[in-house]
Amino acid sequence: MDNQFALSQMKVAVVDDHDLVREGMTAILASRNVNNVAKFSTAMSLVDQLDAGAEFDFYIIDLEMPDLDGFVLIEMIRARNPVAHIIVSTVHDEIWTLRKLLARDVNAIIYKSGEGNEIITAIEEILKGNNYYCEDVHKALKIADDSSLYPSTRELEVLYQISQGKTSREIAAAMFVTENTVEAHRKALFTKLGAVNVADLIVKAIEKGYIKKGGVIR
Amino acid sequence: MDNQFALSQMKVAVVDDHDLVREGMTAILASRNVNNVAKFSTAMSLVDQLDAGAEFDFYIIDLEMPDLDGFVLIEMIRARNPVAHIIVSTVHDEIWTLRKLLARDVNAIIYKSGEGNEIITAIEEILKGNNYYCEDVHKALKIADDSSLYPSTRELEVLYQISQGKTSREIAAAMFVTENTVEAHRKALFTKLGAVNVADLIVKAIEKGYIKKGGVIR
DNA sequence: GAAAAAACTACGGAAATCCGTAATTGACAA
DNA sequence: TTGTCAATTACGGATTTCCGTAGTTTTTTC
Secondary structure (H helix, E strand, O other), X not given: OOHHHHHHHOOEEEEOXXXXXXXXXHHHHHHOOOOOEEEXXXXXXXXXXXXXXXXOOEEEEOOEOOOOEHHHHHHHHHHHOOOOEEEEEEOOOXXXXXXXXXXXXXXXXXXXXXXXXXXXXXXXXXXXXXXXXXXXXXXXXXXXXXXXXXXXXHHHHHHHHHHOOOOHHHHHHHHOOOHHHHXXXXXXXXXXXXXXXXXXXXXXXXXXXXXXXXXXOO | OOHHHHHHHOOEEEEOOOHHHHHHHHHHHHHOOOOOEEEEOOHHHHHXXXXXXXXXXXXXXXXXXXXXXXXXHHHHHHHHOOOOEEXXXXXXXXXXXXXXXXXXXXXXXXXXXXXXXXXXXXXXXXXXXXXXXXXXXHHHHHHHHOOOOOOOHHHHHHXXXXXXXXXXXXXXXXXXXXXXXXXXXXXXXXXXXXXXXXXXXXXXXXXXXXOOOOOOOO
């Protein structure tokens, strides 16, 4: 089987609300003779097409879209096309996001900041029967698996409460534990994130993706 | 003078280290028959070309590049081509970024998240002799001009230091003022951002774009 | 079923924060 | 020129954070 030939035969759906990204992705695919590309600026427009009988070999999707949560979209695609090859192109390196994507067994994860032809590599690997996760994903997961650096669930709960402006006393009340316990978790967070005070803690937590802006940690 | 004709005649330089953005921008320009586009993945590769005698009508540049600060690039372009039309395409909505861009009198500011053909609008406006700043820029500046909500320069300096994990005492030493002064600025920040403590202050400051989150993200 | 990790509790004390309130100086604008 | 505003300084006191150290209980994992 000629790989180059197989690649150019693929039907691809690109879902991204950013014009720039959508056009860029299409241009990169076109440079490898992948011309059968359908562009969608909203999640629902793709779902509508699928319900109307459309089928694609690859779905390149963004996680943040105005009309639908990316994870919901993944499940909607899978419901309509169980063997769908799903490639997630994102800017999120939060460990939660990655874990949720792996749990949903997406076929590839690449960052938008990566090299353009990484998308080609991803498609080729999937055609060979492999999954493709970019280098930074592997790195993030490696760090996360090192529990000496990665906060526990309980600690992340405290972290979230801190980010909401709660004091240790308030957090203790909300979590039904003593203030001492909260202080212990707080202490663990400091050492694990290498922070010197709350301000530093919050900055580092956001940098490392433990807190999303305005979001909930799951 | 036919505007459509003028547009398609333009020589454009696109500088962005992201493959996706560079290709996307080029594709959008091509859709309006702007085909004389040179792509640069680093700032210095453009500067080298300029030194070798190249000239462009429009420079579409990103602010964050691995090899050179965006503001430095702007000045290097202007030094080589004083009447250069510079369009900044960015993700930064921090108010001082915008202020610095306006101070350097760039011809257009657009966000990467915006509509694709906004870049066309920008070029057309510049050809008419106007500057073009996207809607969100106007909004950000409007909020910033409401001084009752917007921190002063001095307060922003303190805010930055806080985000670096510095204590009031350390900040006072660094800024050559008393601890009391720092506390006063800190207090003003709290009321202006509506924060209840440092953790909250940092979260809100990042949300509002007063602090950029350096490092890990993207 | 034992070892390891996570979760919880405790406490004393130093350091830093947060709060209210108030006053002075200099610059720039109506 | 008079008034507003940014920037500065001041202080006492309550609250909260931060640090070190140390122990118990529960849950997970091999």
